[in-house]
Amino acid sequence: MYVAAFAVAGYGRTGRTLKPFNPLLGETFEFDRTSDLGWRYISEQVSHHPPIAAVHCEGRGWTVWLQVSSDVKFTGRTISVEPKGSIHLVFKGSNHHYTWERLHTVIHNVLFGKLWIENHGEMNIINHAQGGRAFVKFESSGMFGGETKQVYGAVHNAKQEIVWILRGAWDSFLESVSPLTAIKVEGAVDIFGKEIANENVVAKLPRWKEVWDGRPEDVRTEIQYCFTQFTIELNESEDGVAPTDSRNRPDQRIHENGDWKKADRCKYALEAAQRARKKETSTVWFQKTWDQYENDFVYKSKGTYWKKKQEKNWEPTQIFEWNDGTPP
Known part of the structure; x- marks a missing residue:
């Protein structure tokens, strides 16, 4: 996790x-x-x-x-980066x-409009020593969709049993919940835990645990090239x-x-x-x-x-x- x-x-x-x-x-x-x-x-x-x-x-x-x-690759309106x-x-x-x-990254509106970056695809994290793994899916905006930063995931043990369900946004936070209660809720879990975002399902689940908080504490980052204090220190x-x-x-x-x-x-x-x-x-x-x-x-x-x-x-x-x- x-x-x-x-x-x-x-x-x-x-x-x-x-x-x-x-x-x-x-x-x-x-x-x-x-x-x-x-x-x-x-x-x-x-x-x-x-x-x-x-x-x-x-x-x-x-x-x-x-x-x-x-x-x-430059595709006309976008730049596609395949790591x-x-x-x-x-x-x-x-x-x-x-x-x-690493995931596929697309830079949209290269020629016209507001530039925005999309990270999307499926991340397969493997523990080669124990056999456990985590699947994390970064949602795609689709051909005509707007900007989305949602991620969903599930952590499996060596027996391929789901032990954690994950959700969040790749630019700001990730939280988890144990499936021991969640799997009893009908329709709550697919392989990436996507269905768990449904509001009716979430209301029935135990409290989510915050695993990572990526929101910058300094509100000035928006006017200083989106640099956090840590980023600024890198070039000292x-x-x-x-x-x-x-x-x-x-x-x-x-x-x-x-x-x-x-x-x-x-x-x-x-x-x-x-x-x-x-x-x-x-x-x-x-x-x-x-x-x-x-x-x-x-x-x-x-x-x-x-x-x-x-x-x-x-x-x-x-x-x-x-x-x-x-x-x-």
Whole structure:
């Protein structure tokens, strides 16, 4: 149930429609919150064509890793994003290994009207150690439907018995209820628990338990690019990070300081340099390894980043060098 909530929460901030900076080949990002939140994160852009970012995050008793890559199609009025690969979560104490695939995302009204993002599809979360699983369905708006963010789900044990029913919205909350009472209500449960949203049925059920609350506490997020306080902190300058860290990108820093024209010139120069050197660059912190669960090669952490940081022994890199002279 909690892993399912974690998987849904990953979509909580995907409603933002503003285009981010594309990471450069070899660019990295670290975020060490071990002292207060108990986890630390490292990612690296390991491929330019196709664009692939490798991610590794470790906390107190757990590890998450994945690689971010997608097939992107422009269909006229929409942009369709079909992610590749799975997300892996391992708990060190029990060695329980969970995997799930990311959902199909569609950006609507690309040419006309208000932009809005839709995440839809079925998420199958598997516990490979125990055999239990969770099914979570993200509702689709359909061809002519309006925006919807509803999710429904059911958690099964190793005997394929439903032990939790889930409902919520992918941008704001998820709650659960035990089916021990719910299954006695006629028509209350299908495989995704969808029918349980019926008001007459809900009135007969025990109280729902909130599992995840993704609603931002700061009401100002609506006027600050939908950034929460946590999101804003991600780009704060920090001493000791790798020279390739996103916070050291001059174009991003210039943009944040409000000089957009200069930032555009810098961005153009950095991307031109990337195209010139892309064949010479190899991954630094991740390596391609065969994965038995995905039955394919994936990028996994070498486990060397934090040691190198402690030693202040960074790999030499030129990816962020830019001479602020004549505009390209």
